Amino acid sequence: MTKPPDDIQLDRPLEFRSADGDLHVRIALAALQRADRSCRLAHPLETGGILAGYYSPNRDCALIERLSRAPLDSRRQRRSFQRGVRQLQTWLELLRKQHGMFYIGEWHYHPGTSVTPSRRDLTEMRVIASSPAYNCPEPLLLILGASVCKPSRISVSIIPAVGERITLTPVEPAR
Numbered sequence: 001m002t003k004p005p006d007d008i009q010l011d012r013p014l015e016f017r018s019a020d021g022d023l024h025v026r027i028a029l030a031a032l033q034r035a036d037r038s039c040r041l042a043h044p045l046e047t048g049g050i051l052a053g054y055y056s057p058n059r060d061c062a063l064i065e066r067l068s069r070a071p072l073d074s075r076r077q078r079r080s081f082q083r084g085v086r087q088l089q090t091w092l093e094l095l096r097k098q099h100g101m102f103y104i105g106e107w108h109y110h111p112g113t114s115v116t117p118s119r120r121d122l123t124e125m126r127v128i129a130s131s132p133a134y135n136c137p138e139p140l141l142l143i144l145g146a147s148v149c150k151p152s153r154i155s156v157s158i159i160p161a162v163g164e165r166i167t168l169t170p171v172e173p174a175r
């Protein structure tokens with residue numbers, strides 16, 4: 001079993017890996033800073049958006065470079081978040097043209113300390129995973145949780161259309 005995540009500082013890039021070490025996810029500092037701002041502004045409501053970035057050529061590493069803000073047509077509540085779609089396509093298109101990035105998953109904020117995906121989170125991710133419109137069969141789900149009213153916990157999962165969710169754990173930075 002994975003141990004509960006410790007509090008973390010969102011001031012440096014983070015890396016996560018699967019238990020077998022075969023899959024890695026790196027989160028760029030710019031993405032974490034965006035998450036930090038968005039979560040603080042939204043607290044005590046949930047918020048979220050989408051993830052943009054790259055996969056390594058052999059697809060064993062995903063690089064989360066950017067997080068979108070919550071689209072204006074999203075619905076934010078204390079215990080639920082329904083992501084809207086307004087402007088997302090434009091945002092993605094710009095990142096694709098300028099940096100070759102594309103959609104790689106979803107993020108959202110749980111104002112409580114739990115960063116475990118809810119049943120509904122998993123259902124929504126499976127819908128995305130099997131949707132041709134997203135063209136992303138193994139989307140990432142990044143969840144930020146709070147302690148003392150700011151984001152300080154993170155979970156990263158891969159949710160394939162069929163089969164078990166893969167939970168990744170933080171890799172300690174090399175010093």
Ligand SMILES: [Zn+2]
Pocket residue numbers: 108110117118121143
């Ligand atoms: Zn959730």
